[in-house]
Amino acid sequence: MTARHAGGGAAGRLAVALAAVGALTAGIGVWATVAEGDDRCAVDSRLVAPCGAWWGAYIPYDEDSSLVRPVHAFEKKIGRRLDLVYTYHDMSGNELDGTLLTPDERALGRDRMLMLAWESTVWKEPHHAGYTETQLGWRNIASGRYDTEVIDPQIRRVKAYGKRVFLAFDQEADARIKEGAGTPAEYVAAYRHLRDRFERLGADNVVWVWTVSGYLGSADAMKRLYPGDDYVDWIGMDQYNYYLCHGTEDWRDFDESQRPAYDWLRENVSADKPVMLSEFSTAPDPRRPGRQRDWYTAIPEVAPTLPGVKAYVHWNRAVPGPGCDLTVDSGPGLDGYRIAGRDPYFRQDVPGR
DSSP states (O other): OOHHHHHOOOHHHHHHHHHHHHHHHHTOOHHHHHHHHOGGGOOOTTOOOTTSOEEEEEOOOOTTSOSHHHHHHHHHHHTSOOSEEEEEEOSSOOTTTSOSSOHHHHHHTTSSEEEEEEOSEEESSGGGTTOOEEEOOHHHHHHTTTIIIIIHHHHHHHHHHOSOEEEEESSSHHHHGGGTSOOHHHHHHHHHHHHHHHHHTTOOOEEEEEEEOOOGGGHHHHHHHOOOTTTOSEEEEEEEEOGGGGTOOOOOOHHHHHHHHHHHHHHHTOSSSOEEEEEEEEOOOTTOTHHHHHHHHTHHHHGGGSTTEEEEEEEOOOOSSTTOOOOOSSHHHHHHHHHHHTSGGGOOOOOOO
């Protein structure tokens, strides 16, 4: 999430979804049994877990720029290890934010998957604290202007890491157009150039995620921003229940907040690419605190009816503005998130490579 948030098929899959619904209804451990003893549940080369979905989160750095400590603390609160840790980087090349696969990321990646969001910007504050940045421009990325000094060194680091990682280039590209990043055609060219560059340098351990906001007011732009099936492995979307964070009374439960964008992407972009809820969360309702708990506890029931969604990544950071605490660090939100994360649907074996 960035400042733009603050203002802003198949028979087999059907069978899996029906099995999950049955398991949830009967209260039996179908998912655990299938995942343990059935090769159909083996993770594929795109890191898709066919018998459920990954459970992940974005956790901010602490005041000492440690990522390991806050991730471990969050995991202790929620009573489980995250499958996936989501981090964000600019293209400054500095050690703090511009280095892909920092020592902390490597440490966490030993028994978790990593999702790297790489922005074609240079942040003006450490860890993008104030959400201000300088755009490098999609046209410049596509031209190769930054290959030698900025992009290639990071590609070599990812290659040397060896283990598969998710990577998203300029997530929420639809919101970046108005910020001066460029046109949809320039974004497509930049995305393709970046993936081609990784492949040219032999970094074949990257699973490519194309992430948009999912805001249907940007539907036309999202269509034009798609780099094509040959360049995209997963589709990501960032949808929230902002509620009072946007100064409205429009409370949307988990299903209402995610299904419209999911259905649109399935119908208009790809019917079969795996989908990642690459950022999701709800603001609290101070008048009805239990609502936040219920928002999260509904996730395991809804998840099998969104069979293409294969990763759920919580945004665990407050954003500027009243009512905008999107974290689940305490209270009803934490209770609900803990319950959802215990569900067998989100208990898949994380691959070692």
